[in-house]
Amino acid sequence: MAEIVLCRIDSRLIHGQVMTKWVNQSKANRIVVVSDSLAADEFMLEIYLMSAPAGVKVECLSRTDAVKNWNEDQFGSGRVLLLLPDLASMKEVYEGGIKVTDIQVGGLGGAPNRKVVFQNITLDDADVEKLISLQEAGVKIIFQTIPEDVPQDFHTILKKYNN
């Protein structure tokens, strides 16, 4: 079975921060992206595959296929950086069987109704609800954009959100 060395929620999926920082930090040799829209977009998928650093294999799976692959053989082998665009995807694959122990929230985008809780990370009520249910299931949740940030635990973030 593969080892999930980092599970990150990042609306930009593979981008500068992930490529220059988190791949090195986590020593991942595979990136598994879970995104229905990217899995269905041949051209954009090719760009993501081409932008992988040397020695790192990038794959993209739909939510359904991710759950299926995991339940078959836990993604095979290697050190996997699991990357998801939003908490809805995270909750779905978790409930489908991908029982990660730790989640890193790195960026969820911005919108007028969302509240900034740390650096550029924002939350809304629907996100908080999903995070609480993941935490109650035993998942350790931290908020961190780049390795240089001090990771913030969900408890601290929730206090900021409710303030």
Added chain:
Amino acid sequence: MEKPQILLLTHGGWGKALKESLKMIMGSVDFVHEIPLLPEVTFAEYYAKVDEYAAGMPEKSLIFTDVFGGTTTNAGAKIGRERNIKVVSGLNAPLMIEACTQIQYTGDCNFDVVLQQGQSSIIDVIGEVTKSMGKKES
């Protein structure tokens, strides 16, 4: 033909500083526009912003982005493909100077020449100069 434009897509908007500095060398480059990628923006939001601008760009316009693998290039690639605009990643000053010179003097832009100029502009200065001196001596 309407003069081609250059759209710069960079992290934090450093392309804007590049544009300002180019003015020092080349005078007005009013056909260069920058859309910075700011930290809080999602791919979808950035894409929408760039796409809106790209919709009004004349034929033979170019999109220059900073890093392959970054959101700037990812968004630029999708739009370039949909709108038939050439996209070059690895933005640098010589690339800009070539493209701006062409547009300023001819009102046109030869993509192959611009690309070639950008690609050949990264130089090991001491190494190349030493090699060139050696050739003269022998």
